Amino acid sequence: MKDLKTCRQEIDEIDAELIRLFEKRMAVSRDVVKYKVEHGMKIFQKEREKEVINKNLARVKNKGLLNYIKNFITNNMNISRAYQASLMPNSPLKIAQPRREGIKVGYQGVPGSFSYQATKKYFGEVNNQNYERFEDVFEALKKNEIDYGVVPLENSSTGAINDNYDFITQYEFFIVGEQQLYISQNLLGVKGAKIEDVKDVYSHPQGLLQTSKFLDEHHIGKHRYRNTAVAAKFVAELNDPTVGAIASSEAAELYGLDILAPGIENDKSNHTRFIVIGRELEAPIDAERISMAFTLRHEVGSLFEVMRIIKDHFINMARIESRPLPGNPWEYCFYVDIDGNLGDYNVLAALQELKVSTDQFRLLGNYERKGV
Numbered sequence: 001m002k003d004l005k006t007c008r009q010e011i012d013e014i015d016a017e018l019i020r021l022f023e024k025r026m027a028v029s030r031d032v033v034k035y036k037v038e039h040g041m042k043i044f045q046k047e048r049e050k051e052v053i054n055k056n057l058a059r060v061k062n063k064g065l066l067n068y069i070k071n072f073i074t075n076n077m078n079i080s081r082a083y084q085a086s087l088m089p090n091s092p093l094k095i096a097q098p099r100r101e102g103i104k105v106g107y108q109g110v111p112g113s114f115s116y117q118a119t120k121k122y123f124g125e126v127n128n129q130n131y132e133r134f135e136d137v138f139e140a141l142k143k144n145e146i147d148y149g150v151v152p153l154e155n156s157s158t159g160a161i162n163d164n165y166d167f168i169t170q171y172e173f174f175i176v177g178e179q180q181l182y183i184s185q186n187l188l189g190v191k192g193a194k195i196e197d198v199k200d201v202y203s204h205p206q207g208l209l210q211t212s213k214f215l216d217e218h219h220i221g222k223h224r225y226r227n228t229a230v231a232a233k234f235v236a237e238l239n240d241p242t243v244g245a246i247a248s249s250e251a252a253e254l255y256g257l258d259i260l261a262p263g264i265e266n267d268k269s270n271h272t273r274f275i276v277i278g279r280e281l282e283a284p285i286d287a288e289r290i291s292m293a294f295t296l297r298h299e300v301g302s303l304f305e306v307m308r309i310i311k312d313h314f315i316n317m318a319r320i321e322s323r324p325l326p327g328n329p330w331e332y333c334f335y336v337d338i339d340g341n342l343g344d345y346n347v348l349a350a351l352q353e354l355k356v357s358t359d360q361f362r363l364l365g366n367y368e369r370k371g372v
């Protein structure tokens with residue numbers, strides 16, 4: 001049996017040879033970039049990669065090594081693609097200036113709703129327009145009826161608002177801002193009513209979900225309504241002491257209701273993240289969060305590769321969400337948030353590599369986070 005020292009000497013010699021060949025391979029890969037830029041070719045060449053893998057697997061003598069060698073060749077090409085991405089001339093991003101003067105902002109719901117509060121918190125006193133459905137806000141932005149829209153994207157206790165994730169992709173808009181809001185839910189009733197009088201409440205399903213403990217303890221029946229503030233309006237019109245609403249204190253004031261029980265949410269750290277959407281990419285100097293969306297090839301390690309790129313550029317990944325791709329069963333669109341600014345060198349390099357390593361890549365925005 002060979003001793004360890006001899007084995008290690010042999011490995012050192014082989015590694016020296018591998019490094020020499022690897023450098024040679026990377027030099028050719030660099031030449032390929034020039035060709036690709038001149039001929040408008042994509043870095044990732046699926047068919048060529050298949051060909052390289054098959055050609056090399058056919059050369060393997062020890063069939064027990066097939067999987068390892070497939071891995072080795074695939075990794076070589078991953079590294080080669082990352083190198084090519086780093087050499088690509090930076091495609092200049094079209095970045096628009098944030099606008100605050102003479103603008104109109106759209107939100108879903110009625111005055112007093114949480115989206116309305118988020119709009120006011122983010123923009124201050126601003127010309128605003130409410131819409132019935134989330135999609136109406138997206139449509140209004142598309143038709144230039146409004147300059148920005150405000151929609152909820154995620155609640156800290158009940159999770160993502162999936163429709164809005166899908167709409168961002170569908171309408172190809174950008175995220176230009178984020179406003180977090182502490183969501184405090186209240187039991188509202190008609191003037192003079194007491195908690196014991198209330199037998200039924202109306203609210204948005206999220207409002208009912210977020211106050212389920214209080215409602216169950218008080219044996220109050222839950223009824224779904226389009227929106228928390230619209231529910232408050234409905235209850236005020238009904239003028240029945242046995243019927244209440246779960247909504248904000250603003251809604252109570254707006255529709256002349258009493259707050260029968262304040263702060264009845266199950267989770268006292270109940271926050272909602274609202275996003276501000278726009279037609280153009282904006283990247284203010286103090287933007288600290290980047291959102292992106294991409295699809296991946298169904299290949300071993302494709303999501304791992306995305307995470308590796310983010311980690312290798314010393315970037316914190318703040319969030320990942322996946323949504324099914326309509327019309328493509330079992331295929332997904334991934335939404336990833338990272339910390340950083342489009343002016344940071346490591347961020348730009350990582351984005352270049354991510355574009356190459358994913359299938360359909362879209363930068364969704366670089367924005368400031370308020371209320372965090």
Ligand SMILES: O=C(O)C(=O)C[C@]1(C(=O)O)C=C[C@@H](O)C=C1
Nearest residue numbers: 032043044045048049077080081
């Ligand atoms: O053949 C090419 O087009 C290359 O860029 C080379 C290479 C490789 O490293 O082998 C790299 C990326 C492509 O996806 C395919 C192959």
